[in-house]
Amino acid sequence: MATLKHISSKNSDYTAIEAYLVYQHDAFTGKQLLDEQGKPKLRDSYLLDTLECGDFSFATACLLANRKYGKNTQHGDIKSHQYIISFDPRDAADNGLTMEKAQALGLKFCEENFPGHPAIVCTHPDGHNHSGNIHVHIVIGSIRTREVERKPYMQKPRDWREGMKHSSTAQTMRHLRVEVMELCEGAGLYQIDLLNGSKERVSEAEYWARRRGQLKLDRENAALTAAGQQPKQKKFETVKDTLRKQISSVLYRATSFEDFSDKLMQQYGIAVKESRGQLSYLPSGRTRFIRAKHLGDKFDKAAVLVTLQANAERKPKAQFKQDTIGKLVDIQAKLKQGKGIGYERWAKKHNLKAMAQTLILLEEKGLTDEDALDQRIAELDTKFHESLTVVKDLEGRMKANKELRYHVAAYTSTKSVAQQLKAAKRPAAFEEQHRAELTAYRAAAAYFKANNITKLPSPKKLEAEYAQLASEKAKFYEQYKEAKEELLKLKTAKQNVASFFREEELAQQER
Incomplete structure (x- = not known):
């Protein structure tokens, strides 16, 4: 390549x-x-x-x-x-x-x-x-x-x-x-x-910063290992690497530009500004904004707005169910952070409601015993990861199928143009006129060669194979989704019970 x-x-x-x-x-x-x-x-x-x-x-x-x-x-x-x-x-x-x-x-x-x-x-x-x-x-x-x-x-x-x-x-x-x-x-x-374009743009300076940082980190980790300690970090990340991860984590959950900018500021202290139709990001601790074009294609204004629009359209399908359990709030910790009396009143009501939901769920599932709850959580965790592994494998095969279908279609539709080039009286002019078609044709031919494909597969067979993979993915994804939902509820319930008894113990000690 x-x-x-x-x-x-x-x-x-x-x-x-x-x-x-x-x-x-x-x-x-x-x-x-x-x-x-x-x-x-x-x-x-x-x-x-x-x-x-x-x-x-x-x-x-x-x-x-x-x-x-x-x-x-x-x-x-x-x-x-x-x-x-x-x-x-x-x-x-x-x-x-x-x-x-x-x-x-x-x-x-x-x-x-x-x-x-x-x-x-x-x-x-x-x-x-x-x-x-x-x-x-x-x-x-x-x-x-x-x-x-x-x-x-x-x-x-x-x-x-x-x-x-x-x-x-x-x-x-x-x-x-x-x-x-x-x-x-x-x-x-x-x-x-x-x-x-590349989804992630790495400049010459960032490339060398990565290499220098990784070399320094490797030396520090070697010293820690020699001293019998376990290294905490094995891969070095530049400021831009960290910024890309933080923006991505918010981007796929926000549904509007205001929501996007607010969550970036609240969670990571990242400011966003728009100038001349371009976005720039200011991480916490820096004085100069980093332009989106220096981070990658998916961080510019057009791509961000498309993602936010897609998130907004999916939002009704992702509404919380009625039996969703809320997490108990650590009221004392929040008060120490500066929260007022109004927040304390809301938090007490929220905790009462969350604890009631927790007890109802555990009674419905027959998991009021701590050992039974731990065993069920372990079973769901195994089922969750097994289903996720199958789903990821099927997604990879679907992606390869889609890429192959794209190149087959491109090769078939542009093959006649490539043949006309051989008979053209003015090859250079013909080449310039049909540059896009010829580029697609050659890219498809290079793909077939790289993957040792000597005979083009039937588009209908590829579509049927893709439909079969999609059907299998839907089945396993449903299993994954059900296991994940129940697992999150039970983990939250376990955490709420532990928090409740811890608060009761502290209150008893104070009395």
Whole structure:
């Protein structure tokens, strides 16, 4: 599943770029690693080529271009752009991907998409996370040194005229992602759909914060383990990770934007604001808001409103039943927190009603004996988890079935367009006109290849299989739901009885 990443740089030291590609660097500090003699250590393996540099080095070619066109003279000017194509770790074993082949693909990609720019193309055999993925760095000087032929994807003069600066816009990135998908398709490599946004967006800074935090946490846990203590936390979470979890926990229970913002503030101290149609979140303890686009797609305004609307439509189906048991309130603790006399009166009435409901339930179930109650809770807990396991398994199979049906439908509906491309007189124009259909066709073909599907299954059989899975899920889900409801009631009843007798004991001691 090749991915594409873009990094722009304002560093005017172009030699530092080549040094990073050639020499070993510390993954966290970014500093060059030195050998015993104090000299920079070369990387164990790499391939490097330059394009559009003439007889000069990449750094010299970029500096000459800056001087010739009078650009990149300010500190804030973008001096270079780096695009990183990371291939799937499985490609080496399954599809015969080598560093030489990856370098050739990188050179081809650079020639076709960044003509006229001084460029370095460098391939490394492994990522800094030791995942085994071959990846290609393509670094281009920001200024085009010659005018190039206009191609269908080029929209503005800056995309082909001499002396203009490269701009990595959303439209440019979309084109380049399609190019990466087609590059992998033509080379027979694994690929995913790069056109759909990620549900969770992790920036470069957050990625490294995760790695540094996890490394520190691992060291602390190792020290605790050596001292015979059990670590409390094994996975490090950034501020954004925690914020995503907290927002999600509230989002799926709120039914309006006011309810959503109120619950976030009450439960987690998170403030929400809207500016220019975009949401931002301010966690407790911070002074600057975090924009939704830096957290993920499901946290932006449109997605939040859709989820809240869906919750509001489901609310009538989730009304509490008449036999729902309320939990006893710890009145003394609430009074110490500053609650007034009015709250105390309400809490006493609430506790009387909750205790009456508790006694009625236990008598109806014949569970007034503590041992019988504990045994029934254990039985329901087992039934609850067994049903949940089956439901999760069926949901996974239904998801795979739905994904397969989607790709079968997409492949069938776009196959004729792919065949027309072969006979088109102007392939480039036809490609641009039918880009969406061809992308869907190639994504479906890549999915079939990745899952070793050589014969398309019948849509009717897939629908029948999905209906059968849905029927089984409904049956087990009903068992899960019934066990969960009764389990929650009995646990609440047990907790209420314990709280009641504890309050009585405290009152007796006071008397």
